[in-house]
Structure formats: C-alpha cells, structure tokens
Amino acid sequence: MPVPEPADPGSAREWPGAFNALGSEPSAYLRQHADNPVHWRPFGDEAFAFAAARDVPVFLSIGYAACHWCHVMAHESFEDQDTADYLNDHFVPIKVDREERPDVDSIYMAATQAISGEGGWPMSVFLTPEGLAFHAGTYFPPTPQPGRPSFRQVLEAVHEAWLERRDAVEQNARGLAAGMADAQLAAAVFLDRPPESLDDSLLSEAVRLLARSEDPDGGGFGGAPKFPPSAVLEFLIRHAAVPSDTSDSARDMAGRTLAAMARSALCDQLDGGFARYSVTADWSVPHFEKMLYDNAQLLRVYVHWVRLRGDGVLPADEAAMVASRAADWILDSLGMGDPGAPDGLASSLDADTVVDGVHHEGASYLWTPESLEAALGSGDGAAAARLMNIGASGTVSELGSPLHPRRQLSGTESRLWNRVRPALRNARDARPQPARDDKVVAGWNGLAIAALAEAGTVLDRPELVSAAQSLADYLVRVHWRPASKPGALTAAEPVLIRVSHDGVARGIGGLLEDYAFCAEGFLALYAVTGRRRWYRFAEQLISGACERFVVDGRLSDSVGESAQVFNAQGQHAGLDPFDNAAPSGAAAFAGVLLSYAAYSGSHEHRLMAGSILSLPPPIAGRAPRVAGWLLAIAQAAVAGPVEAAVSGPAGSMQRELHRALLASPSPGLVVAVQRAKAADDGALPGSGVEEPEVPLLSDRVAAADGSPQVYLCRGMVCDLPLRSVEELGQRLAAMTAG
Structure with missing residues (x-):
C-alpha cells in the first residue's frame, strides 16, 4: 500500500533509519559525504527496500573521490540544509563510488546518456524502487543557468511527475530498460561460436x-x-x-x-x-x-x-x-x-x-x-x-x-x-x-604490475620489477580467495575481490576487467621473471573468468551483483566492448586469452579470443578511437603472436637472449624462460598439487654443448633454435614482418 505524502516536510524525517549512513563506509568518496545533512545510504538492497516502503523514488548520485565537480555539487547542494531537507523528504538518496561499483556506474551512465544526451560525474539519476532509471543528468547547479535547471528545480519536477504521472514515469522507465537490453543483445559476444577471420x-x-x-x-x-x-x-x-x-x-x-x-x-x-x-x-x-x-x-x-x-x-x-x-x-x-x-x-x-x-x-x-x-x-x-x-x-x-x-x-x-x-x-x-584515495582496486594494480615489470626490464631498473612482484604478492594474498574445500561453509568457487582497504578485501567480486587486467599483469611478470607461479595465477584467473563471466556461451562484464542493476539493463547481462579510461574488459580478456593460448597451446582459448576479435570490423570502421585495445590485440593476433622459449642453464648468455626478447616490439610476443624453480613456485594455495612446467617450455632443450638457445614458434610450431642475440634479432624481425 502506498505511503501517503507527509502532511508537513518534517514528517518524512521520522522514518526509522532516516540518517546519513556513510560514516562507517571504507570508501573515501562516500566518507567525504558522511557529514552532509542528506540522509545518504550506500547502494544495496536495504536502501531500495526503504524506498519501496516509503513509495518514493531513489536519487542516485555517482562520483569518485578525486572528482572536482563532485566536490562542487556537494558544497553547493548536498551541504545545503534546505536542499537536503527536500531531498530527504521526497527521495531516498544513495551515494555510489563509481570506482568501487563500476557495474552500477556503467549501466546508469548508459541510462544518463540515453536520457540527457550527456555523461560525466557527478552523475544524478532518479530511479524507481526496483532500480529502473527514469530521469538523469550530471552536474546540476544551485541556481538556474542557461540551458540547465537548478538542482532544486529538478527535484521538484521529478517529485511532481512521480505524484501526478506515475504510470507514465514507470512505463518510460521500463521502456528505457528494454531498449538497453536490446542494445546489449545487439553487441553480444558468444565465445562458443566460430570466430570470423581477421583481415589485417x-x-x-x-x-x-x-x-x-x-x-x-x-x-x-x-x-x-x-x-x-x-x-x-x-x-x-x-x-x-x-x-x-x-x-x-x-x-x-x-x-x-x-x-x-x-x-x-x-x-x-x-x-x-x-x-x-x-x-x-x-x-x-x-x-x-x-x-x-x-x-x-x-x-x-x-x-x-x-x-x-x-x-x-x-x-x-x-x-x-x-x-x-x-x-x-x-x-x-x-x-x-x-x-x-x-x-x-x-x-x-x-x-x-x-x-x-x-x-x-x-x-x-x-x-x-x-x-x-x-x-x-x-x-x-x-x-x-x-x-x-x-x-x-x-x-x-x-x-x-x-x-x-x-x-x-x-x-x-x-x-x-x-x-x-x-x-x-x-x-x-x-x-x-x-x-x-587509498582504496586498492585489483584491476588497476594489475595494469601497474604489467607496466612496472616491463619498465624495469626496458629501462634497466630491476627495482621496478621487484615492486611489481610485491604488488602481485599483495593481490594474491589479499584479493584472491581460493576455492574452499568440499563441505566447507563458504562458497566453493575461487573469487578475485575488486577492492581492498587497509589490507582487507571487501565488497563485490571483481568484474571481467579486474580478472583480465590482473591476468595481464601476471603474464607480463612471468615473461620478465620466468617464475612459474605468476603464470599459474594468471591461469587461475583466466579459468575463473571463463566460469564467472561466460554464461550459455555469452560473455558479460559482471555477474549481477545487484538485482537493481540487473533490472536496469532489462534483466540481461551486459558487455561494453568500448574502451573508456581503461581498456574494455572484453578487449583485455581477448588479450590474455590470446597470450595464454600462445603459452599453453590451447586451441580453445585461441578460438575464444578470436570470437571477441570479431568485434573490431564494425567498431573500427566507425570509431577506432574507442576500440584501441581491441585493435592492439588484433594486431598481436595477426602477428601470430610469436612465441619465444629460452632454454638452457641460467647465466649471462641466457640473460642476454632473454633481455633481447623483452626488448623486442613484436606485437603480442610471449616469452618463456627456463628458471630454477623458486621455493614458492610449487603448489598454488589450496591445490596441494605440484605445478608442471609451462607448456611452451616443454621439450625445449639446451644446445648439444649445454648452452642456452631460443625457439621461435607460432602455434607451438617452432623454427630451428637460435643461439646468438644477433641471429635472434634478425629472425624475430623477419617473423614480425610476416
């Protein structure tokens, strides 16, 4: 039964739980708003249930800690008592850190762009208690400006529409969700279908x-x-x-x-x-x-x-x-x-x-x-x-x-x-x-691991490689929750947690981009160090991503952490193939699938990468600026990529050959080097099984005199091994040129 409109503005404040609930949140962005007179709540079922009980819309505000205009709107509107009172009386206000919840940000950004024709932060979205968007914009000023109403005007107009034209509001919200579902289906990627051939x-x-x-x-x-x-x-x-x-x-x-x-x-x-x-x-x-x-x-x-x-x-x-x-x-x-x-x-x-x-x-x-x-x-x-x-x-x-x-x-x-x-x-x-903002985001740290590992080698700064390994250790120790044993009370599936604060991971599981960026970082770190534990963690992440984000053959960015997000996208899992500030999860996943197939010889993973790489033709023909990473991975696929296995004993010659490979610009080149197994390169946590050698190195032996040599391969089919840096450079350049 609908809750009646309060007889006076103060009566809505008598609801149990009508207070700002952000004070105990770990997110720096949410805590920035903990002293606002707005009765903010974190995103979750409880907040939407509260809106349903009061029969009022949700006002969803999305931003991030470093955002200048988020600070401006907070000072102008959310710190203003009169504005806060009106917002509290007629809405349930929810605050979201877009960096903690990119799944929430992504779907409501799409809704905001569809409704207003613009996007950005702070994002201001009005939702039904089921999570369906029906009005949206970005920054709203405290007083009207040319072409942009004041925030108070927007609040009053939305409140009036909710009371007087409720049926139309809800019908439009359902129509928007259906339209976004249609767009998701049109851009769907099915990994169980044969990929199209890639034309260079x-x-x-x-x-x-x-x-x-x-x-x-x-x-x-x-x-x-x-x-x-x-x-x-x-x-x-x-x-x-x-x-x-x-x-x-x-x-x-x-x-x-x-x-x-x-x-x-x-x-x-x-x-x-x-x-x-x-x-x-x-x-x-x-x-x-x-x-x-x-x-x-x-x-x-x-x-x-x-x-x-x-x-x-x-x-x-x-x-x-x-x-x-x-x-x-x-x-x-x-x-x-x-x-x-x-x-x-x-x-x-x-x-x-x-x-x-x-x-x-x-x-x-x-x-x-x-x-x-x-x-x-x-x-x-x-x-x-x-x-x-x-x-x-x-x-x-x-x-x-x-x-x-x-x-x-x-x-x-x-x-x-x-x-x-x-x-x-x-x-x-x-x-x-x-x-x-001290929160640690798994995927972004994965990007940093790859960058630092390669920078340490190319710039001859080994301390950067050491830092990359420390970051990788942190992700494994804090963000990775391995599979529990059968019969345990916790879930059996391993999961990568997206965010940690003060050394404690919490919140939602990682999105596709987190799994892909971390796997990319671990594979880059393996190429530089030759430590097989990094390869095995990448392998676990890739396997976990396939289990988590591929349903009925279809790839998605997330796994429906929230019913409201699922409702807002028309109850269809979404995939955004376009790059934003970082590569799209789909493009990054294609890259790690391609590299993993080169290391492992897995035809299945190569085909999965090819299915994602079927996206570039329609995208690149219209908007290559938002498909850069897909195009970069496509360039690697066209190049092979070349696979390099360095065999033989460790020493100065092996180091020279390895370094020459890591200095090569060959697109997507994967490098494996034989190393003596370190103490922590054995069984992975929870497996209890000694890990075998990386397949690319299997049966790659030293020269007859025991000296190191390099096998250059494509699809695990190798040329005769090479023993000098000069001939390695010449042959690699020839293979890169096609």
Missing part, C-alpha cells in the same frame, strides 16, 4: 581513420577536452612495428601525441605522473586529478615507444626519462608503505587541494612568476618562468599556472631545469597537498 587490412584502415581525427599540431585526437588516448597509442605502436603502407603513419601519430603530452602541463614536470585530462586542446590546462589507471597505461606506452626505438619527434632517451619519472611517481605517490615493496597502490590523488578550508582546483601545482622567484631567486626564477610558460595571469585561477615547456628543451635548458627542479619540488612539497 582492417588495421591499416583504422590507422587511416585515426589520421583524420588527429590534431597534428597539438597531438592527440579531436579537440578539447582532450584525454590521453592510451589504448589507441598502444595499437599505433604495435602497428608501427609491422612493416606496411601505414606503419610510418602510425609511428608518427604515436610520436606526436607522446611528445606533446610529455612536454605539456598534463605531465607533472616536477614529479612525473599524468593528470586525468586537459581542458584545452594544447594540453596546457589539465584537470588535475591523477589516476592510477591512467599512469599505469601511460607508463607502459612510453616504455613500448622506447622499445620500438621510435625516436623521431620524441627521442627514446626523453621517452625513457618520462617513463622512469612516471614509475617513480606511481610508487612514491600511490604506494602504501615502502615504494620498493608496496602493499597495493592507491587509486588516485584529488583534483582539488584544500587551502584554509576551501577547495581549489590544482592549487598544489600552480605557480606565478613571484612564487618561482621566491623558491629560486630572481635570476633562476625568471628563467624558469620563461622556460615553463608561467605568466603574470594565471591560466587556471588567480593562484597561477602549471609548469609546461610545450617543446623539447635544448641542452642548456635541460641543464637549467634539472638544476632547479629539486628546489621547486621542495617548495611544492611544503604546500598543502591533494587528498589521496
């Missing part, structure tokens, strides 16, 4: 299409706001490694974008690390939040540029310096504890810095000519201002502008900059600093 001409066509949207002067693609196109850059670098009529174009586009970002305000010129995006087309005014997923991907891309020996507009030594500083920033700024052995990496640094109780976007990173002179003295301060484009008028706010040279520095300029950098870092470190 598609890859050249994608390069041509990307060239049409490139900004050749500013770097990147399209106009402002401009995001780092990490997945597209990975595809372009892989394509550039394979001789074709478009490989030079791919190399040039990648180089221009990498150079422009490295010399811009997007890249922190003092600390290393990259901001989330730029609000200007020339990368001169960044949006200052710094995310682990961006920096892990960009670290790997710059390392792959060094490995490509791309040079041109971005010399390899400059790219190596950018990569090295990015790696340092990741470990120093996001690491928990010792940078050499971090207990997981935090998610982000905030876009804002709180100064005297007031949020200022990017305040920690802004300089004026006067602040530079105060830190360096008049002579060096004026020179640094000229070099880093710091003028009298701030480009971000009255607090100043970010440092950025916009061009390659000369030798003299580089010496000046390297001399003054330490003093500027010290001066900046003395300022108030942006807050850090």
Whole structure:
C-alpha cells in the first residue's frame, strides 16, 4: 500500500533509519559525504527496500573521490540544509563510488546518456524502487543557468511527475530498460561460436581513420577536452612495428601525441605522473586529478615507444626519462608503505587541494612568476618562468599556472631545469597537498604490475620489477580467495575481490576487467621473471573468468551483483566492448586469452579470443578511437603472436637472449624462460598439487654443448633454435614482418 505524502516536510524525517549512513563506509568518496545533512545510504538492497516502503523514488548520485565537480555539487547542494531537507523528504538518496561499483556506474551512465544526451560525474539519476532509471543528468547547479535547471528545480519536477504521472514515469522507465537490453543483445559476444577471420587490412584502415581525427599540431585526437588516448597509442605502436603502407603513419601519430603530452602541463614536470585530462586542446590546462589507471597505461606506452626505438619527434632517451619519472611517481605517490615493496597502490590523488578550508582546483601545482622567484631567486626564477610558460595571469585561477615547456628543451635548458627542479619540488612539497584515495582496486594494480615489470626490464631498473612482484604478492594474498574445500561453509568457487582497504578485501567480486587486467599483469611478470607461479595465477584467473563471466556461451562484464542493476539493463547481462579510461574488459580478456593460448597451446582459448576479435570490423570502421585495445590485440593476433622459449642453464648468455626478447616490439610476443624453480613456485594455495612446467617450455632443450638457445614458434610450431642475440634479432624481425 502506498505511503501517503507527509502532511508537513518534517514528517518524512521520522522514518526509522532516516540518517546519513556513510560514516562507517571504507570508501573515501562516500566518507567525504558522511557529514552532509542528506540522509545518504550506500547502494544495496536495504536502501531500495526503504524506498519501496516509503513509495518514493531513489536519487542516485555517482562520483569518485578525486572528482572536482563532485566536490562542487556537494558544497553547493548536498551541504545545503534546505536542499537536503527536500531531498530527504521526497527521495531516498544513495551515494555510489563509481570506482568501487563500476557495474552500477556503467549501466546508469548508459541510462544518463540515453536520457540527457550527456555523461560525466557527478552523475544524478532518479530511479524507481526496483532500480529502473527514469530521469538523469550530471552536474546540476544551485541556481538556474542557461540551458540547465537548478538542482532544486529538478527535484521538484521529478517529485511532481512521480505524484501526478506515475504510470507514465514507470512505463518510460521500463521502456528505457528494454531498449538497453536490446542494445546489449545487439553487441553480444558468444565465445562458443566460430570466430570470423581477421583481415589485417582492417588495421591499416583504422590507422587511416585515426589520421583524420588527429590534431597534428597539438597531438592527440579531436579537440578539447582532450584525454590521453592510451589504448589507441598502444595499437599505433604495435602497428608501427609491422612493416606496411601505414606503419610510418602510425609511428608518427604515436610520436606526436607522446611528445606533446610529455612536454605539456598534463605531465607533472616536477614529479612525473599524468593528470586525468586537459581542458584545452594544447594540453596546457589539465584537470588535475591523477589516476592510477591512467599512469599505469601511460607508463607502459612510453616504455613500448622506447622499445620500438621510435625516436623521431620524441627521442627514446626523453621517452625513457618520462617513463622512469612516471614509475617513480606511481610508487612514491600511490604506494602504501615502502615504494620498493608496496602493499597495493592507491587509486588516485584529488583534483582539488584544500587551502584554509576551501577547495581549489590544482592549487598544489600552480605557480606565478613571484612564487618561482621566491623558491629560486630572481635570476633562476625568471628563467624558469620563461622556460615553463608561467605568466603574470594565471591560466587556471588567480593562484597561477602549471609548469609546461610545450617543446623539447635544448641542452642548456635541460641543464637549467634539472638544476632547479629539486628546489621547486621542495617548495611544492611544503604546500598543502591533494587528498589521496587509498582504496586498492585489483584491476588497476594489475595494469601497474604489467607496466612496472616491463619498465624495469626496458629501462634497466630491476627495482621496478621487484615492486611489481610485491604488488602481485599483495593481490594474491589479499584479493584472491581460493576455492574452499568440499563441505566447507563458504562458497566453493575461487573469487578475485575488486577492492581492498587497509589490507582487507571487501565488497563485490571483481568484474571481467579486474580478472583480465590482473591476468595481464601476471603474464607480463612471468615473461620478465620466468617464475612459474605468476603464470599459474594468471591461469587461475583466466579459468575463473571463463566460469564467472561466460554464461550459455555469452560473455558479460559482471555477474549481477545487484538485482537493481540487473533490472536496469532489462534483466540481461551486459558487455561494453568500448574502451573508456581503461581498456574494455572484453578487449583485455581477448588479450590474455590470446597470450595464454600462445603459452599453453590451447586451441580453445585461441578460438575464444578470436570470437571477441570479431568485434573490431564494425567498431573500427566507425570509431577506432574507442576500440584501441581491441585493435592492439588484433594486431598481436595477426602477428601470430610469436612465441619465444629460452632454454638452457641460467647465466649471462641466457640473460642476454632473454633481455633481447623483452626488448623486442613484436606485437603480442610471449616469452618463456627456463628458471630454477623458486621455493614458492610449487603448489598454488589450496591445490596441494605440484605445478608442471609451462607448456611452451616443454621439450625445449639446451644446445648439444649445454648452452642456452631460443625457439621461435607460432602455434607451438617452432623454427630451428637460435643461439646468438644477433641471429635472434634478425629472425624475430623477419617473423614480425610476416
């Protein structure tokens, strides 16, 4: 029976449980709102049941801790008592950290874009108590603006529609859910169907299409706001490694974008690390939040540029310096504890810095000519201002502008900059600093493991490989819950937990992207270290993903953690094949399936990868910018990928052969090296069974004189083994060229 409209505004506050329930939540974003007068609840069955009991809509607000505009709307509306009272009286407010619940964010972002034509955060969505969306938008101001109503106007209009046109509201909500279900079915991927053949001409066509949207002067693609196109850059670098009529174009586009970002305000010129995006087309005014997923991907891309020996507009030594500083920033700024052995990496640094109780976007990173002179003295301060484009008028706010040279520095300029950098870092470190979101996300740490492992090898920094192994140990120890024994009270299936706080995993199981990114990281770590335990953990993750995310042959991003999300997508499991800030889960899963098939010889997993790679033809022909990782994996599939097995005893020769392979830009190359089994390379937790050798190394023997040699193979069919770095390089280049 419907609950009657309260006779006065205060009566709704008499409901049991009418209070802000976020104070005990581990999410930094949710805790940011724990003192709001809004009666926020975390996403879950209890909150929706409360809405059903009151017969009122749900107001769903989605954001994340580092989000500048989330802070703005919180201050303007959620901290306002009158607004909070109206919201509490007529809705059940729910707050979601999109980084903890990407399944919730994804489906309601699709609904928001369908309803309003725009997307972003904070996301504001109005739902039925069953979880169906019927009205949505992003940021709403406290007072009306041209083309955008105030938040109070939106609340009043939705409340009025709920009371006066309830049937129409619910019918529209059901229609939207049905439409999203139809879209999911149209984009479905069935892994039990024969894959379509992959035509490598598609890859050249994608390069041509990307060239049409490139900004050749500013770097990147399209106009402002401009995001780092990490997945597209990975595809372009892989394509550039394979001789074709478009490989030079791919190399040039990648180089221009990498150079422009490295010399811009997007890249922190003092600390290393990259901001989330730029609000200007020339990368001169960044949006200052710094995310682990961006920096892990960009670290790997710059390392792959060094490995490509791309040079041109971005010399390899400059790219190596950018990569090295990015790696340092990741470990120093996001690491928990010792940078050499971090207990997981935090998610982000905030876009804002709180100064005297007031949020200022990017305040920690802004300089004026006067602040530079105060830190360096008049002579060096004026020179640094000229070099880093710091003028009298701030480009971000009255607090100043970010440092950025916009061009390659000369030798003299580089010496000046390297001399003054330490003093500027010290001066900046003395300022108030942006807050850090300490939650550890499994998938993003998987991306970082792959990047750090490869960076350690290519940049000759073994301490980065050690850090990657420490991260991998943390994921296995904290995030991985192995299968329980038969008869145990807990569930028997192993599961990867998505998020941990303070060394304790909690919340939902990982999404497809978490399993895929972690498996990618473990396989990269195996290639670098030769420790079979990393291969076996990747194998477990791949097996777990197949069990968890493939139902009746159909691949999905999640497993229906919430009935409300399932309802909102028309009671059909969803799959988004498009890249966003990170590669899509489907594309990443295709990559690990392809690599695993190369290591294991599994025809089944190769076919599954091929089924996902049937997606690029329709996508790449329209929008290659959102299919970069699929295209990168397709490039690897076209190349084979080449499989390399290094046999023979450990020693200097084996190390040289192994290092030469890891320095190769061959797309998707998988590398296995024989190593003496370490003490912890035996049985995996809960298995009790000694693990066999990786199949690619089976029957790969040393040379007759006992020296190491390399077998280069495709589909486990190998050429005659090679014994020198020179002949290995020549043969690998020939195989990569096709």
